[in-house]
Amino acid sequence: MTDLSDLRLxxxxLSVPSNDSVLVVGLLKRAVLEVSPEYWNALSESDENGNSTLSALPSELISVLVDARILVESNFDELAHARTQSLLARGRPDTFGLIVVPTMSCNMGCHYCFEDKPENDGGLPTRISEDLLNFAENRMTDPRLRTFHLRWFGGEPMLEIDRVLEITQKLKIMSASHGRRFRADMVTNGYGITRSCAEQMREAGLQAVQITFEGDQRKHDKIRRLSKAGSFDGIIASLKAAGDLLEFTARVHVAPYSVDTIPRLLRHLHSEGLHHVLKAIYFAPIFNYRQNDPRRNFQENSGLYLSSRAFATHEAELLADARQLGFTTLDPLDADYGVCTALRENTAVMNVDGTLSKCYLDAGDRNESYGNITGDIDNPQNLQKWRDADFSADPDCAACTFAPVCLGGCDKHARAASDKSMICTSLKYNYADVLQLYHG
Structure with missing residues (x-):
């Protein structure tokens, strides 16, 4: 029998009113329960003498609340628990993630891109490709490994599709020979994926693709331009040609100058039947970052970039709009907050020259590399700073209700920014509306 006097909320x-009930959301375990207002009052309030009113709750409900860590023991250190869970996730040995940049070149020139893109860098040399395969082979001999996750990034990886297919297929075969699960995906602008190309990608083991939209066709084509034309129609053609072969996810960038056009984008995609093609669609703010101009990094500019609070309002409205049109959107409680690629011990970003970094924002930036694909560690400080990241050491984060899901947000951003106006999770500002969408 649980001692009620030793329990506290x-x-x-979080609590969210929902019709005639209350959604009780425990962020420690991302648990959601629906209870009556009376039960919520008993759970969250005290009587006139300051005593707990938990005895008004059924014992079965008490057990569920304890299991969900909505009720915890009085002396339970919740911040330390959240930190421990984060460290466990960061150190998981059963999955290795390798993000490969086969070229820093790109066929587009988006104004906000953080990368320096050469016109043509020649792609991955044969020697680097061979070193990559040797590196992967060494990782796969780890008896703790269960999954090898390959992601293609850039630049624009489709510019090196032959090399991408060759390496993906070899890694798929290698994974099978070691009894490891293999997953491969690509972050691409999505332009020019033909059905024949998609068939080759799928055969090689590359099945998931993330593409990006900037708003409706007119706005998108102003931002994501080829040399002489926009790219919107080409991306739509890719989705239609390959949507039954590849798992497409769409990232939609939200900025002050484009947010009003996104509802038209959603309706256009719906009219083309692409709500059935896209595995998911999600919305993300763009941010101010330049690899070679630290003075500008993460600075606010209300004309170009949204604060977390401003984005949150638009996000809630766009999620509701998308879901009403039949698009699949991602439950924010299922999101992998905080534990990003750079913070995971078993992940690396391999640049086209074979150097290794931790953060995808550092792709192509030699100043941020810590070693190379042959195993040399020549800049250990660039590795150690990610290992040292600790959201609980920040007083604001340590005191925040959303710490277990946000975990301090982007550590690179946090180290450079003067405040948290563009770092905090949008859930902090729109949780009532967004959680009602998914769980109400």
């Missing part, structure tokens, strides 16, 4: 709990 977790500090990481």
């Amino acid at each position: 977790s500090r990481y709990v």
